[in-house]
Amino acid sequence: MKTRFARVIGIAAATSLALAGAAFAAGSSSASIKPDAAFKWKEGKTFPSPATRFDGAKVGSKVYFLGFRIDDAGTTDGSVWYYDIKKDKYVDTGTDMKTPVSNYSVAVLKDSKGTGLYIFGGRDEAGAIINTVQVYYPSSNTAAVVKTDKWPGKTPSDCVSLPATGTTVVDNKAYVLGGMSFSTSIPACVDDNSKEVWAFDPMAAAGKRWKKQKATLKTARGYIAPVVIGTTIYAIGGDVNDAAALNASQAVEKWKVGADKWVAIKSLPDMPDGLPGLGCDESQAFALTGTIVLAGCGQWPNGLPDVLTYKVSTDKWTIDGTLNEGRRNQAGENIGSASNPKMMIVGGYNTDGSVILDTSEIGTPTAAGVIRGVFTQRAPVASKGSATLF
Numbered sequence: 274m275k276t277r278f279a280r281v282i283g284i285a286a287a288t289s290l291a292l293a294g295a296a297f298a299a300g301s302s303s304a305s306i307k308p309d310a311a312f313k314w315k316e317g318k319t320f321p322s323p324a325t326r327f328d329g330a331k332v333g334s335k336v337y338f339l340g341f342r343i344d345d346a347g348t349t350d351g352s353v354w355y356y357d358i359k360k361d362k363y364v365d366t367g368t369d370m371k372t373p374v375s376n377y378s379v380a381v382l383k384d385s386k387g388t389g390l391y392i393f394g395g396r397d398e399a400g401a402i403i404n405t406v407q408v409y410y411p412s413s414n415t416a417a418v419v420k421t422d423k424w425p426g427k428t429p430s431d432c433v434s435l436p437a438t439g440t441t442v443v444d445n446k447a448y449v450l451g452g453m454s455f456s457t458s459i460p461a462c463v464d465d466n467s468k469e470v471w472a473f474d475p476m477a478a479a480g481k482r483w484k485k486q487k488a489t490l491k492t493a494r495g496y497i498a499p500v501v502i503g504t505t506i507y508a509i510g511g512d513v514n515d516a517a518a519l520n521a522s523q524a525v526e527k528w529k530v531g532a533d534k535w536v537a538i539k540s541l542p543d544m545p546d547g548l549p550g551l552g553c554d555e556s557q558a559f560a561l562t563g564t565i566v567l568a569g570c571g572q573w574p575n576g577l578p579d580v581l582t583y584k585v586s587t588d589k590w591t592i593d594g595t596l597n598e599g600r601r602n603q604a605g606e607n608i609g610s611a612s613n614p615k616m617m618i619v620g621g622y623n624t625d626g627s628v629i630l631d632t633s634e635i636g637t638p639t640a641a642g643v644i645r646g647v648f649t650q651r652a653p654v655a656s657k658g659s660a661t662l663f
Contacts (some may be wrong), residue, residue, distance in 0.1 A: 311582065312566065314596050317617060317633035321363050322350065324620035325629045328438070329604040330379035330390050332411050334358045336606045337390055339409055341620065342375035343629065349373040349398040353409055353416065356617075358608050371418045372405050373398060378440040380447035384475035387412050393440060393449055393473065394424040394433065400459040402435045406473075421479040426469055428454040432462035434469070438555065439497040439511070443504050443530050447473040448486075450506070453495035453514045464514045466493035470528075488534050492524040498553070498567060500560035502585060505529045507565060509583075510541055510553040512573070521572045523552030525583075539588045544570050546577045546599070553581075557605030559616045566593075568618050568636060571601030574626040580636075597634055599624035614638065 324341035331337075335358065340351040351373025353366045374395030382389055389408040397403050404426075406419040426434040426449060434452025441448055452467040468489040474482050490508060497511035507527045512519045523540040541552040547570065555571035565583040569576065578599035582591050596618070603621030607614050616636035623630055 311593060311638060312580065312616070312636045313639050314580075314594075314634045314636045316597065317619070317635045318356070318361050318363065320619050320631045320633060321354070321365075323629035323631045324350075324604070325602045325622055326375035326377075326396075326437075327602075327604050327620065328378040328392075329356070329606040329617070329619060330381050331358075331606050331608060332381060332388055332390070335411070336608060336617065337379070337409065337411060338604060338619075339377070339379060339390060339392055339407075340370050340373050340375070341604075345629075347375075347398055347400055349375050353414075355411075356608075356619075366414050368409070368414050368416055370407055370409065370416050372403065372407060374403065374405075374407075376435060376437040378436075378438050380440050380442050380473070382442065382447060382473075382475040383445055384408075386410060389475065391419075391447060391473070391475070393447070394426070394435060395437075396435060402433045402454065402458050402462075404433050419482075422473070422482040424449075425483050425485070426452050426467060426471055428452065428463070428465035428467045430454060430463035430465040432458075432465060434467045435495055436467075437496045438557075439495065439499055439508070441499040441501050441506055443501055443506065445475070447475075448499075448506060448530070449473065450497050450499055450508050451490050451494050451511065453512065455514065456517060464517050466495065466514050468493040488528055488532060491526050491535050491537055492522060494522050494524065496554045496571075498556045498558035500558045500565050502560050502563075502565075504531075507538075507558075507560075507583075508535070509558050509565070509567060510556060510570075512554040519554070519573055521547075521551040521554040521570075523550070539583070539590055541567075541581065542590050542592060544572070544577050544579050545592060546579055547572045547575070553577075555601040557603055557616075557618055559605070559607050559614065560611065561607075561614050562611050566614075566616060566636070568605060568616055569596050569600050569603065569621075573601065574622075575599070576601035576622050576624050576626065578624070596636075598630070598632060600630060601626075603630075608635075609637070 327341035377395035404424040432454030436452040439450035470486040494511035553570035567581040578595040600621035609615035
């Protein structure tokens with residue numbers, strides 16, 4: 274698989290992508306017992322626009338989206354929208370982020386001005402990986418750039434890293450995990466991966482809000498799906514950039530904030546609908562009570578519908594049914610609670626990467642706690658999507 278951002282695909286790259294697609298298409302369907310599924314997924318409210326490579330964050334009874342990509346040319350809409358959970362309605366706030374970006378995640382933090390929704394870096398419309406830190410304040414409906422504290426993350430090649438989905442929050446500090454750089458960025462840098470972990474303290478003095486953590490990831494990668502249980506961060510899957518080939522990682526590791534090192538735990542299993550040896554990238558994870566749910570499994574350029582659950586007490590992954598629609602690069606937020614979850618996923622790319630979605634799904638526990646049945650396992654799908662932009 275080739276890099277996600279390349280304005281021109283050469284013969285070798287096109288051949289490689291075609292071979293990867295052929296490998297997906299070669300999979301054979303077979304009848305199998307459907308894995309126990311503790312959650313059911315139903316159609317949610319349609320988003321007002323096709324949207325991908327973005328994130329949502331809940332504040333009160335609203336979920337905020339701080340811009341999104343709308344096409345494969347890289348067109349990025351910086352408008353801030355929210356979903357009103359009580360009214361089941363999307364609303365345009367009328368405010369735009371100062372620098373529209375995609376490939377970001379949101380950290381909800383308290384700073385001296387109140388509750389701020391922070392995004393660190395990302396990718397702008399021109400294709401550049403940027404180090405801009407931005408914040409949106411729901412109470413005043415205003416957006417700002419934090420000029421004093423730029424995103425400092427770098428890959429070993431001294432390129433600005435793109436952590437994309439890899440941000441989470443513990444005790445009012447944002448933790449940004451890993452990242453990647455690309456030879457096809459604008460401006461070009463080097464294909465590389467970062468193990469760095471950075472903490473951002475919004476209450477620290479201006480210019481001193483970032484602190485590099487001594488404990489680095491065991492596997493360097495980007496597009497990690499992080500969740501937090503207590504004060505322990507779980508880093509799930511992600512992408513490894515191997516000389517411009519992006520491979521979905523099966524690595525899963527955890528870190529109790531302040532500990533000396535990260536600890537490898539049970540890896541992601543092979544997906545029923547994917548290629549063996551690949552994990553999940555560009556996906557959304559949810560932390561519930563003693564359980565982690567991975568809602569969908571990206572294997573760029575494909576988006577698989579498989580849902581996985583991880584039991585913290587047993588260190589075990591289970592393939593736990595499917596979404597209604599395969600997708601990757603979707604936004605996600607729990608609009609319920611850890612004990613009574615309503616896992617919302619919005620937009621993303623469809624199964625083969627050919628369509629940017631405006632659909633959403635809501636996942637809730639089943640009445641009996643489990644669904645049983647028989648289904649026909651789908652053959653892995655060859656991508657028809659554009660290879661010109663990621």
